[in-house]
Amino acid sequence: MxxxxxxxxxxxxxxxxxxxxxxxxxxxxxxxxxxxxxxxxxxxxxxxxxxxxxxxxxxxxxxxxxxxxxxxxxxxxxxxxxxxxxxxxxxxxxxxxxxxxxxxxxxxxxxxxxxxxxxxxxxxxxxxxxxxxxxxxxxxxxxxxxxxxRRIRFIGDPLQRIAEDHLRILRFFRFHARFDGGEADAAALEACTQRANDLMALSRERIADELLKLLGLPEPSPTVEIMLEGRILSPVLPEIGRDAGERLRALIAVEADAGIEPDGLRRLAALLPQDEAVANDVAVRLRLSNKARKRLVCAAGEGAAPARVLAYRLGSDCAVDRLLLAGDGAAAAAIRAWDVPRLPVSGGALIAGGLPAGPVVARTLRAIEARWVAAGFPEGAELQRIVDDALTEARS
CATH class of the missing domain: 3.30.460.10 (Beta Polymerase, domain 2)
Known part of the structure; x- marks a missing residue:
């Protein structure tokens, strides 16, 4: 150096x-x-x-x-x-x-x-x-x-430094994850553990910002394990269980194998139970943006579906999150490289094909979309057959 x-x-x-x-x-x-x-x-x-x-x-x-x-x-x-x-x-x-x-x-x-x-x-x-x-x-x-x-150490008395600014608890762990990741400084860790309840006095926006920065680092799981052991996050995020570290480690390994960059929000989802209501409560409590809240909730959802169907129904970001959290890095990588198509049929085209304007057009569009998705998003003659079959059924 x-x-x-x-x-x-x-x-x-x-x-x-x-x-x-x-x-x-x-x-x-x-x-x-x-x-x-x-x-x-x-x-x-x-x-x-x-x-x-x-x-x-x-x-x-x-x-x-x-x-x-x-x-x-x-x-x-x-x-x-x-x-x-x-x-x-x-x-x-x-x-x-x-x-x-x-x-x-x-x-x-x-x-x-x-x-x-x-x-x-x-x-x-x-x-x-x-x-x-x-x-x-x-x-x-x-x-x-x-x-x-690569040692993170408070200046002077750690308790005094934390009393001056409670956010320093999370900053300690963020810097530990960024520069160290090994055994934490004993005095600093003892002070952070002793004063973890001080985090409740902070704005949730500041907590979210620091936490997502920490989780977005290349390999934060050893540090997060230390935090879980010391129940550092329990005062503000009691939903995070002690076994959450295993899910985080698994996600990080899948991300690395798939060549997908770290993402703090996805990793937060790994720490939480797979429950949309819980994810929504956490997002609201942390005052995440509407976009981030929807993504966290979507990542917590259940239900299996082919990767491309997930991406079409939920959007690429949510599909990638769910696939990675489920351990399917190959499918997640493939979805990132796929341009999600839009249904290449409009209500106007169906009316031009002979359907009367009204509810029948919407019903027929839904039927076409369901068959098109199930068939793997075909184009050309196969798509036309789906449209023709749906028109025939709608006229009968």
């Missing part, structure tokens, strides 16, 4: 050089912070780049505007400004310290102390910062060693 950032490489990123000049990075006023630093050290791709600065929020905006960089006060009350430099967004936050917290939100005061700002972050690996000019790393809490060992 690199012990410095490649400062010239970072400065070549679109919009970066102008931004750093505006924020006095060469004077030690601004550093790279957070996930981008962590991921770059691990050789992972980086997307969003965050910066921390000693400069007060109002002056940040003044400096950006003077440099003709668009400034958007996205979280100005907490010291955060989004800069759009050469069309690329960067989040800039003035150094802060917590004045008070209630587990959901914090009241902050601004500071010029880098360590004080780092101390309010959640995990040691997320508290790293780097000098944009030299690439020098600043590590106040042993984050580099933890990163090398």
């Amino acid at each position: 690199a012990l410095t950032l490649d400062a010239p490489k970072w400065r070549k990123m679109r919009g970066m050089k102008r931004l750093l000049a505006a924020l006095g990075a060469d004077e030690g006023l601004t550093r790279y912070v957070g996930g981008a630093v962590r991921d770059d050290l691990l050789g992972l791709p980086i997307n969003d780049i965050d910066l921390a600065t000693r400069i007060a929020p109002a002056e940040v905006i003044t400096r950006l505007e003077k440099a003709r960089i668009k400034a958007v006060p996205t979280g100005i009350e907490h010291g955060t400004v989004t800069a759009v430099s050469d069309g690329h967004p960067f989040e800039i936050t003035t150094l802060r310290r917590d004045v008070s917290t209630d587990g959901r939100r914090a009241t902050v005061a601004f500071t010029d102390d880098w360590k004080e700002d780092a101390a309010r972050r959640d995990f040691t690996i997320n508290a790293l910062s780097a000098d944009p000019q030299t690439g020098e790393l600043f590590d106040y809490f042993g984050g580099l060693e933890d990163l090398e060992k």
Whole structure:
């Protein structure tokens, strides 16, 4: 693992050089912070780049505007400004310290102390910062060693960190699944288990967002097993039984064999009982979108049918979910490559064929559709025979 950032490489990123000049990075006023630093050290791709600065929020905006960089006060009350430099967004936050917290939100005061700002972050690996000019790393809490060992550890007292923001319970497990997946840090796990009920104070949207991110990682099942053993999710999702880990592992194996990418919503379905009413209750409780709710409920449905019939009746997404959950990865992969057809017959065509307008047209269309689906969605002469037979029956 690199012990410095490649400062010239970072400065070549679109919009970066102008931004750093505006924020006095060469004077030690601004550093790279957070996930981008962590991921770059691990050789992972980086997307969003965050910066921390000693400069007060109002002056940040003044400096950006003077440099003709668009400034958007996205979280100005907490010291955060989004800069759009050469069309690329960067989040800039003035150094802060917590004045008070209630587990959901914090009241902050601004500071010029880098360590004080780092101390309010959640995990040691997320508290790293780097000098944009030299690439020098600043590590106040042993984050580099933890990163090398892929160890997720709270900064300071885990109970205090969780009391400041209850979502950190789920964030701990998400980072554990992403970077570790092995034995969890004992102090962190004990604190998360002890404070699991704190999750009930969070908005269900925040819980859903973190949980789906965790489940959408390549291989979250070892981490989920730890969560199930500690009953971490029981306060907010009591429907998830301890045997749910087996279903999740089975689904992940089938996805991998079929070459189908991870999907957090599908994996949530694997954790829940196969019951549409339960799935609907969970989706409503987590305030999922209508589209996500319908998909979760559909995935929980029962009833066997050929793969293409499932896709035609329920849609490709639901069919793929059900097939994977049932262990049929080959059929799921085939459905993903199949364009679901539409019934190539209209009511107007039946009227042109001699049927009087009215209920008989709808009945005949349903009969044609049922036979067409049962026959495997034929075209050409076979389809025409189905239509002709249905017309003959309708006229008799």
